[in-house]
Amino acid sequence: MKVSIVIPTKDRYQLLIKRSLPSALVQGGSFEIIIIDDASEEIYPDFSMHDNVKYFKNKKRMGLAHNRNKGVKLAKGEYIVSLDDDNEFHPNFLEESTKFLDDHSEYDAVGVGKIVVYPEGRIYHLSKLPCSINDGFLIRRKVFEKIKFDEELQANEDADFGIRFFKENFKMGLIDKPLMIVYGSPIINTTSYSDYSDYHL
Numbered sequence: 001m002k003v004s005i006v007i008p009t010k011d012r013y014q015l016l017i018k019r020s021l022p023s024a025l026v027q028g029g030s031f032e033i034i035i036i037d038d039a040s041e042e043i044y045p046d047f048s049m050h051d052n053v054k055y056f057k058n059k060k061r062m063g064l065a066h067n068r069n070k071g072v073k074l075a076k077g078e079y080i081v082s083l084d085d086d087n088e089f090h091p092n093f094l095e096e097s098t099k100f101l102d103d104h105s106e107y108d109a110v111g112v113g114k115i116v117v118y119p120e121g122r123i124y125h126l127s128k129l130p131c132s133i134n135d136g137f138l139i140r141r142k143v144f145e146k147i148k149f150d151e152e153l154q155a156n157e158d159a160d161f162g163i164r165f166f167k168e169n170f171k172m173g174l175i176d177k178p179l180m181i182v183y184g185s186p187i188i189n190t191t192s193y194s195d196y197s198d199y200h201l
Helices: 013-025 064-074 093-103 157-167
Strands: 003-009 031-037 053-057 079-082 109-118 121-125 138-140 172-183
Touching: 003 013, 003 064, 013 031, 031 064, 053 064, 064 079, 064 157, 079 093, 093 109, 093 138, 093 172
Parallel strands: 003 031, 003 079, 031 053, 109 172
Antiparallel strands: 079 138, 109 121, 109 138
16 A cells, blocks of 8 residues: 545535545545544445545544544555545645655655635645645655654644654655645735636646
8 A cells, every 4th residue: 555545524524525535536546545533423424435445433522633643543555644624635646746755765755835725816835844744745654653643732733743743853845836725714904816716626
């Protein structure tokens, strides 16, 4: 197994089947999809029609950090990436990110450019020094043998993970291409956007 895609979710079934899951299923190569349901009250469908999709539901709410760690623990892939249930991969995300790590053994993870969708418009974003390592970062398994998401944190577990990633002297590569779409909250007093208003996956 080359890649494990971990999708944490909680009471967002419609977003899962509209955005994250379809974008993961169309990826190329050898991969599995691990859905971690944080004790949703919504009824999620049977995913058994997809041989490479595994669904796990917590008996009680455990939080995002726990769910990311649980997905990593269950993962069989050489590389692991988390995908929030309301975001989307570009169809070439895995092809390009896995090739990057295959070709660059000096890097322990790779991030990609993202189209960030706001109600006011869309912008392209590539963090040159990412502090928060959340969804859309393809990470070698060995990283999780040294660090995990802090389950005592109620928020900012991705920023904490990023800080410890660099403290361990792990190295991050970057692909300057829009290989993800993420959805943000409204921006106040923003008047200019890039030319990505018509960008579609």
